[in-house]
Amino acid sequence: MYKNILQNIDHIAIWPVISFVIFFVFFIGLLVWVFTADKNFMNEMSQKPLHDGSELNSDTESLMQ
């Protein structure tokens, strides 16, 4: 029965509009945030893999000979 209801929705044409709006808002929001974000926080985060408290991992040179 629910199938019949959905088959006859008058406004099914709104699907593409909805998808476009979701898409547009999502990316604009993302870009706005990313370019207004705090620089120090960004720098701190980009360093994360380099400090893990273990001596085995904190050597600066590769262990390759």
Next chain:
Amino acid sequence: MELEKIHYDNKIVKAFIIATIIFGIVGMTVGLLAAIQLFYPLANFDLQYTTFGRIRPLHTNAVIFAFVGNAMFAGIYYSLQRLLKTRMFNDSLSWIHFWGWQLIILAAAITLPLGLTTSKEYAELEWPIDIAIALIWVVFGINMIGTIIKRREQHMYVAIWFYIATFVTVAVLHIVNSFEMPVTFFKSYSWYAGVQDALVQWWYGHNAVAFFLTTPFLGIMYYFLPKAANRPVYSYRLSIIHFWSLIFIYIWAGPHHLLYTALPEWAQSLGVVFSIMLIAPSWGGMLNGLFTLRGAWDRVREDAVLKFMVVAVTAYGMATLEGPLLSLKNVNAITHYTDWIVAHVHVGGLGWNGFLIFGMIYWLIPRMWNTKLYSSKLANLHFWIGTLGIVFYALPMYIGGVVQSLMWKEFAADGFLKYQNFLETTTQILPMYMLRAVGGTLYLTGVLIMTYNLIKTAASGKFVANEEAEVAPLPKAIHDGGHWHSVLERKPILFTSLALVAILIGGIIEMVPTFLIKSNIPTIASVKPYTPLELHGRDIYIREGV
């Protein structure tokens, strides 16, 4: 601030690495056998269990879920602990995950040669194994989310977002795609049929590539590449854009596997448009990886780890440009169903996944055994022989693909197809198949060299099962506020939910109309449900993988 002493669990990482190498060798050997069968049919061994139709899915399952899967877990278990400054949530769960996954692989290795298969691409395993996969995946998820919750880091680093997206999306894909009706313990029929079956299959298939072969390895790239280069990530801003746009867009691209089929036009077009858009986040990620090496390029010349990683990231860039181009309808008309596609996936598999895994393992083993790599020369030899292997694999397949495509579409003067027998194209490209097997042999030889090198390395050191680290405890009062994404990075559950929403949107918008609106489902009046005899025939085709 007082530092706490904790121990990272290296033993579980070691287990996953060993499984990676063993199943890598097995999976690639089976692939090589299948490649040889295409020009030397006697390699079928005259046994039903080793015919091409049965060992091809064995090869794909072994390299994707056993080789790449185990490597993914090794990379995640290693980096997650260190990025969150805590041991894994629960050691027992880690080991249930490990052994459960290996048992699933064993079940696949037995059932696929026996012809027990659903015949759904990358989801061939029968329903009892499907259930086991779902359970073990949940164990992995609980262990990961539990680790994130007990972390000593306020913020989750970008690699962890990719791990989270991997977990939730693969769970959704696997469950939705695997709806099936069991008839016996080893036989089931899919819930889906016709165009809906096709749409679900390629929504799954494409996103298995996206969320099993890509996102976890982007996480691994974001952790291990800065580690190996000893440089911070080039741009954390870019990584945020990379993550959200990649997971949001990827999920829509599945229908590009169904161009020129009964799938409604609008769904085909959506698939194409989103595939083209995918170039942006994919290349954003690739450039972020390559630029992380700024100031370290001199070391790329010396260090095999970095060499492997650079070629891996470059192969990622090539495959993610090629993929969107292949999804254009005019390009697709030339390449679809040909060996071009086989070349395309192997640039991704051998180049991106394989080389990133080798780079990661060469970096990990000396550290986990607290020693130096046994031989840099052999590692460099592996790098060159592997690179050559990729070239020898891909180029002949590209040429063979174009030859096939042109021959299939060649018309004679009387208006009929010039080459009416499929075998004519096959015999025409036999030399290409032989060269491809040479490429595969080179690549596999490289892996064997690596295995020898790593065994010697491990023998020269002492395995550090529990690696000691001194870390600061997480301050009790976490300050509120800050920008919304930094708030998100402190709230793993909310983050996971939002990632889930991002990946559900595309699937829902494509599937709901196709499932519910009659005009979207092409039907032919003369097509009736299968008779018992037809169904039996279909079962035979499925069993033999043809």
